[in-house]
Each structure stands twice: as structure tokens, then as C-alpha cells.
Amino acid sequence: MDVKELKQLFPVLNQEVNGHPLVYLDSAATSQKPIPVLEKLDEYYRGYNSNVHRGVHTLGTRATDEYEGSREKVRKFINARSTKEVIFTRGTTTSINMIAYGYARHRLKEGDEIVITPMEHHSNIIPWQQAAKATGAELKYIPLQQDGTITLEDAKKMITENTKIVAITHVSNVLGTINPIKEISDIAHRKGAVVVVDGAQSTPHMKIDVRDLGCDFFTFSGHKMCGPTGVGVLYGKEKVLEEMEPVEFGGEMIDFVEMYDSTWKELPWKFEGGTPIIAGAIGLGTAIDFLEDIGLDEISRHEKELTRYAMDQLKTIDGIQIYGPEERGGLVTFNLDEIHAHDVSTALDSEGIAIRAGHHCAQPLMRWLNVSSTARASFYLYNSEEDIDKLVxxxxxxxxxxxxVF
Structure with missing residues (x-):
């Protein structure tokens, strides 16, 4: 993988910021978009902009074919059994909320348990807080080890016969922790619980096989994997999706509408009410093509090497505190002496370097770390060791x- 050559495919990266060549180290927040994806969006709007599933005219037929073709690309990308198991949504947040409202609230009752971890993004905490409050279920947390990992022993203790849902991130957006989803799915299923996986930080960076992972639901966002903003995927096993209720009602998701009652379409359209995210889904399909042309294994290998290099180089700076385990996803979260993370980010921006600073939508985890905020540098396929050197x-x-100053 020639990173310099690859970088040329991302127009936004080829600019100066504050008089310096841009070094973009914030892909965990959102990735940049390559020319093929930008051209595909332009092609749709210029060439066959139309609604899907409704018209039988030429533009409508082509738009529908492209839209459903992207669904098939997603199916193959995550190794789902059927396109019935692939729902297009606005992103990971929407997908998790759909599960919490359409599945959990209809099944949970007082005495039931929802098990999560303290490392979750707010999008995988708040929906479960609300579901627990609405149903009387109990929200429980698998404790973290000192390095920000969880153990299977603790998971076995926390997941009981009363546990109905286990919701867990695949890769932490703060610590980079890679959780053992396959093993946790096995533990949960033995107790009769379903497993919901937040795959926002894993899907862009490693090969995903939902059948091998064994989870019941898997969610991710297009904008973190070279795709457009505003589109994502909810994968669910066909059986659990059949049991799940829609949360949006209106056109396109209906079968028959009577005066006082209605019936729903079959999967996956049961969950895609209204005009769907047509351009976004088509663009996501092209992003998948782009990533697969490079190879997810190659992307993962590159990021592992880059992250290890970054960890080694950052550790040479006196006063730096790095959070999370040694084995991690493609990001490093840190604080520098007593300097506030926002000040660090502002100073780096003056050098043309973009990182993230704040609580990263993970306030419970910040409290566990005993800090108010942290700085985070995150890497993707277009980053190089030279970028790390500039960061250091x-x-x-x-x-x-x-x-x-002090």
C-alpha cells in the first residue's frame, strides 16, 4: 500500500492549514472521502436522481438498482446471510436507538438486566439507560481492568440468567480496546441474552464477519469508512429483526393501510420508512468497493504498524500519559503534562495537525480515568510515519x- 499515492485520492488532505501541510489525525471522528466516492455521489445527483422502489421510469429503476446493489455490497462486506438482515439507517446512533426502542422496550420487564461496559460511547449508554427506566430493567456494567480491558471472567459474572441484552463496543473510541465479541456472544447466548455490537470503530479498520462474531445485532456508520455522512447500517439476524417493531411509520415501510390499522412490508424495508438515504447508501457501496480494492487485511496491518510506531514515539515525550492497553485499534489517547487537551489541540492545529480533544462522548469513561478530557490522535489508511513524526x-x-508560560 503506497500511502503517498493513496493520499492523492483524498482531495481534502492535499491542502495547507495555518501555513502547514494538513496532517489529519481525527479519522475516529470521521474519515476523509476518496475521489471515487465523491464522483459516485455526483453521478447520482447529475445522472439518475430519483426516488427508489416507487417509480417504474428509467431514472427510478436505475436509482433502485444502485441502492439495492449497495445493500448487497454491505451484505457481502459483513458476511450477513441475506440482504433482509441489512437495514440502512442514519448511522450507529440511530441503529442502536432503533434496537433499544423497537426491540428492547417491547421485551424487557422489571427484573431483567442489560449489561454494558464503562468504555461505551454515549450512543451505546443512553438508549439503554432510557430502556431500563421505561421497563424497570436493571443496567449493569462489566468492570474495567487497570489497562482499560475487560475479562471474560468478569463478563461471565455479570451476564446472568436475568440478562436479556448485552451491548458492547467492538473497539473503544477512547482506549482503542478491542473487545472479544465472539467469546462474549457465546457467554450471552448460553444465558439466553441477545448481543448488540457497536462496530463504528472496527468496521472501517478490520474485516468484519458477523456470523463468525455470533452477535445478534451489529451497527456501523458510513462516514468513518470513507463513505458519506448521514448513512449507516443496522445488521440483525433475520429472526430478531422479525421480532422487532418499526420505530418510524409512513410511506415505503407499509404493506396495506386500512382506516384503523396497517401492516408492514417484509424485511428489510419494514425499517426504512419514508424516502431512504439514497445517495448515502449508494456512496457507501462505493466506499466498500474502495476499501476492498485495497484490502481490509492490508489496512489493518498498516494501522497496527502505524499505531505501534506512534505509541513508541509518543512515549519518548516526558510528561505524556497514554491511556488504554498496548494491543489496540488505530488510535492513541493521551494527556500532556498539566496542559488542557483543548489547548493541546489548538496548539497542534496551529501546526496544521488535526486531532480530537474533549470527553469523546464517553464521560463515564473519563470519570473512570479520573480526567475531564483527553487528546486523541487516530489513524487511517492515508496516514504515514511522517505524520506521526510531525505530531511528536x-x-x-x-x-x-x-x-x-507557566
Whole structure:
């Protein structure tokens, strides 16, 4: 994988910020978009912009074929059994909320348990808090080890006969922790629970096989994997999706509408009420083509090497605190001396380096770390060791500057 050549396919990366060549280290928040995806969106709007599933004219037929063709690309990409198991949504947040409202609230009762972890993104905490409040179920947390991992022993203790749902991130957006989803799915299923996986931080970076993972639901967002914003996927096993209720009602998701009652279409359209995210889904299909042309295994290998290099280089800076385990996804979260993370981010931006700073939509985890905020550098297929070197130089300059100020 020639990173310099690959970077040329991302127009936004080929610019200067504050007089410096842009170094984009915030792909965990959103990835940049390659030319093929941009061209596909332009092609749709210029060439066959039309609604799907409704018209029989030429534009409508082509739009429908492209839209449903993208669904098949997603199916293959995650190894789902059928396109019936692939629902297009606005993204991971919407997908998890659909499960919490359409599945959990109709099945949970007082005495039931929902098991999650303290490392979850708010999108995989708040929907379960609300579901617990609405049904009387109990929300429980698998404890974290000192390095920000969980153990299967603790998972076995927390997942009981009363557990109905286990909701867990595949890769932490703060710690980079890679959770053992396959083993947790096995533990949960032995107790009769269903497993919901937040795959927002894993799907762009590693090969996903939902059947091998064994989970009942798997969610991810297009914008983190070279696709457009505003589109994502809810995968669910056909059986659980049949049991799940729609949460949006209106056109396209109906079969028959009577004066006082209605029936729903079959999967997957039962969950795609109204005009769907047509351009976004088509663009996501092209993003999948782009990633598969490079190879997910190659992307994963590149990011592992880059993350290890970043960890080694950052550890040479006095006063830096790195959070999370040694084996991790493609990101490093840290604090530098007593300098606030926002000040670190602002200083790096003056050098043309984009990172994330704040609580990363993970306030319970920040409290567990005993910090209010952290800085995060996250990597993707278009990053190189040169980017890491620039980050380290800029952090040393930041440390020197604030040392003089204080």
C-alpha cells in the first residue's frame, strides 16, 4: 500500500492549514472521502436522481438498482446471510436507538438486566439507560481492568440468567480496546441474552464477519469508512429483526393501510420508512468497493504498524500519559503534562495537525480515568510515519511553549 499515492485520492488532505501541510489525525471522528466516492455521489445527483422502489421510469429503476446493489455490497462486506438482515439507517446512533426502542422496550420487564461496559460511547449508554427506566430493567456494567480491558471472567459474572441484552463496543473510541465479541456472544447466548455490537470503530479498520462474531445485532456508520455522512447500517439476524417493531411509520415501510390499522412490508424495508438515504447508501457501496480494492487485511496491518510506531514515539515525550492497553485499534489517547487537551489541540492545529480533544462522548469513561478530557490522535489508511513524526515534533513544541508560560 503506497500511502503517498493513496493520499492523492483524498482531495481534502492535499491542502495547507495555518501555513502547514494538513496532517489529519481525527479519522475516529470521521474519515476523509476518496475521489471515487465523491464522483459516485455526483453521478447520482447529475445522472439518475430519483426516488427508489416507487417509480417504474428509467431514472427510478436505475436509482433502485444502485441502492439495492449497495445493500448487497454491505451484505457481502459483513458476511450477513441475506440482504433482509441489512437495514440502512442514519448511522450507529440511530441503529442502536432503533434496537433499544423497537426491540428492547417491547421485551424487557422489571427484573431483567442489560449489561454494558464503562468504555461505551454515549450512543451505546443512553438508549439503554432510557430502556431500563421505561421497563424497570436493571443496567449493569462489566468492570474495567487497570489497562482499560475487560475479562471474560468478569463478563461471565455479570451476564446472568436475568440478562436479556448485552451491548458492547467492538473497539473503544477512547482506549482503542478491542473487545472479544465472539467469546462474549457465546457467554450471552448460553444465558439466553441477545448481543448488540457497536462496530463504528472496527468496521472501517478490520474485516468484519458477523456470523463468525455470533452477535445478534451489529451497527456501523458510513462516514468513518470513507463513505458519506448521514448513512449507516443496522445488521440483525433475520429472526430478531422479525421480532422487532418499526420505530418510524409512513410511506415505503407499509404493506396495506386500512382506516384503523396497517401492516408492514417484509424485511428489510419494514425499517426504512419514508424516502431512504439514497445517495448515502449508494456512496457507501462505493466506499466498500474502495476499501476492498485495497484490502481490509492490508489496512489493518498498516494501522497496527502505524499505531505501534506512534505509541513508541509518543512515549519518548516526558510528561505524556497514554491511556488504554498496548494491543489496540488505530488510535492513541493521551494527556500532556498539566496542559488542557483543548489547548493541546489548538496548539497542534496551529501546526496544521488535526486531532480530537474533549470527553469523546464517553464521560463515564473519563470519570473512570479520573480526567475531564483527553487528546486523541487516530489513524487511517492515508496516514504515514511522517505524520506521526510531525505530531511528536508539534507536541514537543507545545510542551516547551506552555512550560515557558507557566
Amino acid at each position: 515534533v508539534a507536541l514537543r513544541k507545545t510542551k516547551e511553549f506552555f512550560g515557558d
